[in-house]
Amino acid sequence: MDPLQITTSEVDVVVLGSGAAGLVAALAARESGATVALFEKAELIGGSTAISGGVCWVPMNHHMDEAGAPDSREAALAYLRSLSLGQMNPALAEAFIGGARETVEWLESVTDLKFTLIPGYPDYHPEHPGGRPSGGRSLDPGLFSYERLGPWAAKVAKSRRSARLRITDTTLGGGTGFLDDETLAHREQHDLRGCGAALVGPLLAALLRAGVEPVLEARATDLINEDGRVCGVRLVIGAAEGPQHAHLARARHGVIIATGGFEWNPQLVSTFLRGPMTAPASVPSNEGDGLLMALRAGAALANMPQAWWAPTVSVPGDEAFGRPRATLLNRERTLPGSIMVNSAGLRFANEAANYNALGGAFHTLDPVEFGYRNLPCWLIFDGRNARDFGSFGTPAGTPIAPWITRATTIPELAGALGIDVDGLSGTVARWNSFVDAGDDADFGRGRSAYDRWSGDGRHRGEVASTLGRLDEAPFFAVPVYSGTLGTSGGPRTDVDGRVLDPVGVAIPGLFAVGNAAAAPTALAYGGAGGTLGPIIVFGRAAGLAAARSGAERPAVARTVD
Ligand SMILES: Cc1cc2nc3c(=O)[nH]c(=O)nc-3n(C[C@H](O)[C@H](O)[C@H](O)COP(=O)(O)OP(=O)(O)OC[C@H]3O[C@@H](n4cnc5c(N)ncnc54)[C@H](O)[C@@H]3O)c2cc1C
Numbered sequence: 001m002d003p004l005q006i007t008t009s010e011v012d013v014v015v016l017g018s019g020a021a022g023l024v025a026a027l028a029a030r031e032s033g034a035t036v037a038l039f040e041k042a043e044l045i046g047g048s049t050a051i052s053g054g055v056c057w058v059p060m061n062h063h064m065d066e067a068g069a070p071d072s073r074e075a076a077l078a079y080l081r082s083l084s085l086g087q088m089n090p091a092l093a094e095a096f097i098g099g100a101r102e103t104v105e106w107l108e109s110v111t112d113l114k115f116t117l118i119p120g121y122p123d124y125h126p127e128h129p130g131g132r133p134s135g136g137r138s139l140d141p142g143l144f145s146y147e148r149l150g151p152w153a154a155k156v157a158k159s160r161r162s163a164r165l166r167i168t169d170t171t172l173g174g175g176t177g178f179l180d181d182e183t184l185a186h187r188e189q190h191d192l193r194g195c196g197a198a199l200v201g202p203l204l205a206a207l208l209r210a211g212v213e214p215v216l217e218a219r220a221t222d223l224i225n226e227d228g229r230v231c232g233v234r235l236v237i238g239a240a241e242g243p244q245h246a247h248l249a250r251a252r253h254g255v256i257i258a259t260g261g262f263e264w265n266p267q268l269v270s271t272f273l274r275g276p277m278t279a280p281a282s283v284p285s286n287e288g289d290g291l292l293m294a295l296r297a298g299a300a301l302a303n304m305p306q307a308w309w310a311p312t313v314s315v316p317g318d319e320a321f322g323r324p325r326a327t328l329l330n331r332e333r334t335l336p337g338s339i340m341v342n343s344a345g346l347r348f349a350n351e352a353a354n355y356n357a358l359g360g361a362f363h364t365l366d367p368v369e370f371g372y373r374n375l376p377c378w379l380i381f382d383g384r385n386a387r388d389f390g391s392f393g394t395p396a397g398t399p400i401a402p403w404i405t406r407a408t409t410i411p412e413l414a415g416a417l418g419i420d421v422d423g424l425s426g427t428v429a430r431w432n433s434f435v436d437a438g439d440d441a442d443f444g445r446g447r448s449a450y451d452r453w454s455g456d457g458r459h460r461g462e463v464a465s466t467l468g469r470l471d472e473a474p475f476f477a478v479p480v481y482s483g484t485l486g487t488s489g490g491p492r493t494d495v496d497g498r499v500l501d502p503v504g505v506a507i508p509g510l511f512a513v514g515n516a517a518a519a520p521t522a523l524a525y526g527g528a529g530g531t532l533g534p535i536i537v538f539g540r541a542a543g544l545a546a547a548r549s550g551a552e553r554p555a556v557a558r559t560v561d
Pocket of ligand 1: 281528539
């Protein structure tokens with residue numbers, strides 16, 4: 001870095017990070033008249049949001065009314081409360097439900113976003129009080145033509161797997177995961193992108209129309225604090241391997257930290273998370289920079305042991321920003337003819353449960369062995385499963401990729417992987433007996449409406465969608481890791497995203513939102529879109545509050561719990 005070159009800028013609101021949290025906050029601040037600067041550390045815009053499914057879980061959204069299946073505040077709150085485990089701040093949960101519908105309506109009015117319901121997609125715990133077995137709260141951002149972004153189209157992060165798919169084209173959203181040649185050619189011709197890219201695209205387009213151009217390769221490092229108020233941020237601008245210079249961005253009204261989680265910072269991970277997490281699926285630029293800045297500014301923390309957990313696999317070629325990145329293990333573990341086992345060869349959970357809840361199984365400590373009982377772990381599947389469904393990006397009927405371990409018998413597979421041979425043989429026999437009986441007596445796989453959603457689409461809604469014998473050679477195995485979509489702990493905030501100090505007083509001028517902040521729903525992952533739903537709601541609230549911030553010093557938080 002050139003130590004002599006320092007550039008400066010001054011606006012009303014400075015936003016750090018260009019995922020959904022940063023883009024929505026920036027747009028809300030700009031829409032309410034503030035001047036805004038948006039700084040992004042990576043060379044591409046969009047963070048994990050751009051490579052995500054882009055689904056937003058929004059209770060009481062107006063599309064549910066239009067579909068004739070309206071939601072209620074009481075049901076949504078009861079549902080979140082049932083998932084709280086005593087960790088959720090009721091004021092934040094109420095603010096989320098209270099602002100949810102309005103946020104979607106606002107986004108659809110100020111951007112080109114047009115959400116649609118994902119027909120039938122159940123909540124993740126649909127049998128809990130207030131849960132929705134037939135869905136409605138999970139919204140698909142659809143498709144967005146990147147032609148509308150001109151040269152900015154090339155500056156948005158892209159998912160190798162889902163770039164051209166709507167969520168409803170994916171197996172998670174009820175589709176096959178593949179497009180016919182004609183549809184694919186049409187989408188390529190018009191640069192139509194779906195999933196997370198369809199969320200980021202319209203937000204970016206609206207920001208550009210409003211005159212806010214994100215500054216890329218701009219890493220925020222320190223907050224500037226004057227007279228007890230955060231009034232700007234120091235950044236390093238330029239690619240790590242190229243010329244860099246220092247920048248001082250002053251913020252008349254406030255700084256919004258939207259820098260994502262800390263899952264790529266090994267020291268923060270081992271300090272805070274409740275158990276092993278070795279394979280994040282998010283963008284590698286999420287290294288907890290915002291958390292460190294907020295800590296130095298005196299922020300209180302909440303939800304720190306938690307993350308949006310997910311079993312992940314390591315698929316060759318999956319990467320983000322030039323670094324390998326894990327792939328979510330969502331579909332394969334729910335399909336008939338597949339189970340997950342630990343090194344004793346034992347199943348340990350309902351494999352078709354939602355990823356966030358399933359992640360908890362990796363943190364089970366064996367008190368005698370004093371080790372994590374379910375790590376390492378493998379997905380095991382048979383030849384019929386492979387033939388009928390393909391695997392990890394290979395379509396049905398095509399050869400299974402050579403990186404996947406195969407064997408002609410179950411004992412041979414166990415031996416090759418160091419899994420207890422008798423344990424695995426017994427587990428497979430037991431599993432097959434459960435399949436024959438139509439009920440998983442050990443873990444209840446297939447009993448929830450959610451389990452019967454994402455497996456074999458030919459049997460959607462039936463136990464056969466997820467229960468199937470594992471008995472046809474060859475047999476396959478893939479190691480599964482404890483991963484995450486992103487961490488969910490961080491600075492405590494009030495309902496407007498103001499960062500609170502340890503006695504609950506807002507730190508003047510400082511806001512945090514998205515995975516950079518403590519999740520407003522704490523442990524609760526309500527349904528598909530359970531992270532992005534709250535993010536758009538609180539992103540908007542933080543942007544509006546930052547735009548009008550400045551008069552209060554210091555402000556007393558609106559949330560006291
Ligand atoms: C494969 C995958 C699929 C997913 N699907 C869904 C889904 O369908 N629905 C859902 O609700 N959730 C989903 N998630 C989770 C969801 O993507 C994240 O929770 C969400 O995108 C987080 O948004 P964010 O804005 O807080 O962070 P991000 O989108 O990660 O953005 C943070 C940004 O901040 C930047 N940054 C970091 N440090 C600095 C710094 N010092 N200065 C400036 N910028 C900085 C980062 O580079 C990044 O661009 C998925 C996640 C993954 C990985």
